[in-house]
Amino acid sequence: xxxxxxxxxxxxxxxxxxxxxxxxxxxxxxxxxxxxxxxxxxxxxxxxxxxxxxxxxxxxxxxxxxxxxxxxxxxxxxxxxxxxxxxxxxxxxxxxxxxxxxxxxxxxxxxxxxxxxxxxxxxxxxxxxxxxxxxxxxxxxxxxxxxxxxxxxxxxxxxxxxxxxxxxxxxxxxxxxxxxxxxxxxxxxxxxxxxxxxxxxxxxxxxxxxxxxxxxxxxxxxxxxxxxxxxxxxxxxxxxxxx
Amino acid sequence: xxxxxxxxxxxxxxxxxxxxxxxxxxxxxxxxxxxxxxxxxxxxxxxxxxxxxxxxxxxxxxxxxxxxxxxxxxxxxxxxxxxxxxxxxxxxxxxxxxxxxxxxxxxxxxxxxxxxxxxxxxxxxxxxxxxxxxxxxxxxxxxxxxxxxxxxxxxxxxxxxxxxxxxxxxxxxxxxxxxxxxxxxxxxxxxxxxxxxxxxxxxxxxxxxxxxxxxxxxxxxxxxxxxxxxxxxxxxxxxxxxxxxxxxxxxxxxxxxxxxxxxxxxxxxxxxxxxxxxxxxxxxxxxxxxxxxxxxxxxxxxxxxxxxxxxxxxxxxxxxxxxxxxx
Numbered sequence: 001x002x003x004x005x006x007x008x009x010x011x012x013x014x015x016x017x018x019x020x021x022x023x024x025x026x027x028x029x030x031x032x033x034x035x036x037x038x039x040x041x042x043x044x045x046x047x048x049x050x051x052x053x054x055x056x057x058x059x060x061x062x063x064x065x066x067x068x069x070x071x072x073x074x075x076x077x078x079x080x081x082x083x084x085x086x087x088x089x090x091x092x093x094x095x096x097x098x099x100x101x102x103x104x105x106x107x108x109x110x111x112x113x114x115x116x117x118x119x120x121x122x123x124x125x126x127x128x129x130x131x132x133x134x135x136x137x138x139x140x141x142x143x144x145x146x147x148x149x150x151x152x153x154x155x156x157x158x159x160x161x162x163x164x165x166x167x168x169x170x171x172x173x174x175x176x177x178x179x180x181x182x183x184x185x186x187x188x189x190x191x192x193x194x195x196x197x198x199x200x201x202x203x204x205x206x207x208x209x210x211x212x213x214x215x216x217x218x219x220x221x222x223x224x225x226x227x228x229x230x231x232x233x234x235x236x237x238x239x240x241x242x243x
Numbered sequence: 244x245x246x247x248x249x250x251x252x253x254x255x256x257x258x259x260x261x262x263x264x265x266x267x268x269x270x271x272x273x274x275x276x277x278x279x280x281x282x283x284x285x286x287x288x289x290x291x292x293x294x295x296x297x298x299x300x301x302x303x304x305x306x307x308x309x310x311x312x313x314x315x316x317x318x319x320x321x322x323x324x325x326x327x328x329x330x331x332x333x334x335x336x337x338x339x340x341x342x343x344x345x346x347x348x349x350x351x352x353x354x355x356x357x358x359x360x361x362x363x364x365x366x367x368x369x370x371x372x373x374x375x376x377x378x379x380x381x382x383x384x385x386x387x388x389x390x391x392x393x394x395x396x397x398x399x400x401x402x403x404x405x406x407x408x409x410x411x412x413x414x415x416x417x418x419x420x421x422x423x424x425x426x427x428x429x430x431x432x433x434x435x436x437x438x439x440x441x442x443x444x445x446x447x448x449x450x451x452x453x454x455x456x457x458x459x460x461x462x463x464x465x466x467x468x469x470x471x472x473x474x475x476x477x478x479x480x481x482x483x484x485x486x487x488x489x490x491x492x493x494x495x496x497x498x499x500x501x502x503x504x505x506x507x508x509x510x511x512x513x514x515x516x517x518x519x520x521x522x523x524x525x526x527x528x529x530x531x532x533x534x535x536x537x538x539x540x541x542x543x544x545x546x547x548x549x550x551x552x553x554x555x556x557x558x559x560x561x562x563x564x565x566x567x568x569x570x
Contacts, residue, residue, distance in 0.1 A: 057438055059437060079440060080437070091434070091435060097435065099427070111425075111439050159439075
């Protein structure tokens with residue numbers, strides 16, 4: 001029995017469809033994220049990666065299909081209820097509270113954590129992961145560099161103490177060296193038990209650190225497989241890796 | 244330390260103002276500044292702190308004013324006694340309007356609030372019990388002191404000052420509480436706030452309801468002072484715009500912003516009315532239009548913010564200089 005439970009995926013999406021009025025953002029996406037894994041969600045601009053992540057997090061309603069998290073149907077739950085179950089989103093382009101201090105941004109990440117002692121433990125933990133944020137705790141978020149903002153966005157998402165972290169384009173607009181150190185941090189977090197679903201346009205990097213990957217095309221599943229195998233796939237190499 | 248000294252000094256000046264400038268015109272002007280500062284400060288809670296620009300706040304202003312006059316006309320209550328009625332009605336109306344409209348973003352919310360306000364004006368214009376197009380009057384002669392019907396503006400001045408202090412106190416408390424923390428996040432980036440689990444809809448609605456209740460108090464005080472309310476003065480779009488512009492000119496989202504805005508605009512309007520007489524009625528719109536353009540172009544965060552930023556810059560410059568001198 002317990003064996004069966006552990007083999008169940010942490011997140012499973014079946015036939016997700018999202019409409020913006022008459023426009024279809026995501027037509028039919030299915031995917032599974034197993035506990036402790038890093039899963040990559042790939043595809044070009046407009047393939048539906050961001051829409052998929054936003055729908056999972058409850059920020060936009062799914063028009064059909066089902067999203068299950070830790071054995072519960074969360075398809076029609078509001079964002080705040082989903083966050084408190086242990087699913088956090090670090091959105092595309094960071095979406096920080098630019099007028100507020102680093103620490104206030106982080107504390108807003110712990111909105112669903114009721115216990116004050118736990119909040120301060122989480123804050124210590126995040127400052128441990130990103131010492132730079134601790135140095136800048138009183139600085140206004142809007143005055144930081146791109147790399148620091150990305151750290152803050154990830155740190156803020158970690159403040160809700162998630163089991164699953166959804167990351168939307170963490171490498172967007174960052175210098176390669178900064179992206180690399182961010183990815184090292186992600187690998188560290190994953191080793192410590194965090195499950196990650198990563199949407200990326202930088203296919204090469206994403207395939208390097210993930211166990212399994214899904215490729216989306218115009219809002220549908222186009223391809224999927226173990227990341228190592230996809231990286232060698234001639235189609236993927238031609239279309240996404242430019243070889 | 245220095246800040247509290249300044250605040251006390253300004254408070255002392257405000258308290259002494261009607262005694263220092265003891266002419267009927269200036270006392271009445273002072274009372275009006277405080278009255279509009281109450282309304283604009285109440286607007287500031289939802290318009291400034293939550294960033295939801297309501298252009299229909301006159302609905303709540305009118306609700307308070309009409310409650311006072313209607314309960315006097317039909318039941319003989321002192322006008323001020325109906326303040327709780329007006330507040331409850333306003334909070335209820337805010338909940339009814341807010342649930343569907345606060346889901347709208349940006350300009351759409353503003354436009355929806357204008358529509359609701361105009362609708363309210365048309366409905367009241369057709370209700371006999373509310374005086375229809377003619378309006379309702381308060382007590383002609385004060386029956387008791389509780390009618391708050393005075394010939395001098397002096398008692399009104401201190402009454403309004405007391406109410407304003409309560410409104411500002413509430414705003415200050417809110418600013419530093421959990422709800423203020425979440426409202427700032429929502430104003431900064433609603434999508435991000437929601438993604439972190441902030442119940443944006445709920446907090447915006449709370450702010451809207453608190454703001455509506457306090458705005459109705461301003462309406463009741465207005466009706467009590469003037470002893471008269473009609474659809475134009477109580478539910479006209481110009482009052483909504485006036486309240487909004489005062490807050491924006493002074494500094495929306497700043498505690499004392501609306502007071503600064505009222506202290507500039509109310510005298511401007513009174514003086515232009517006095518100088519131009521009846522001919523100036525349409526000119527008020529022109530002046531407001533011009534002010535909207537100037538604020539939007541040059542001081543989008545308001546005059547008080549501009550002054551505070553200048554002061555902060557001057558302070559850091561002088562401390563830099565001290566450091567350099569010491570070195």
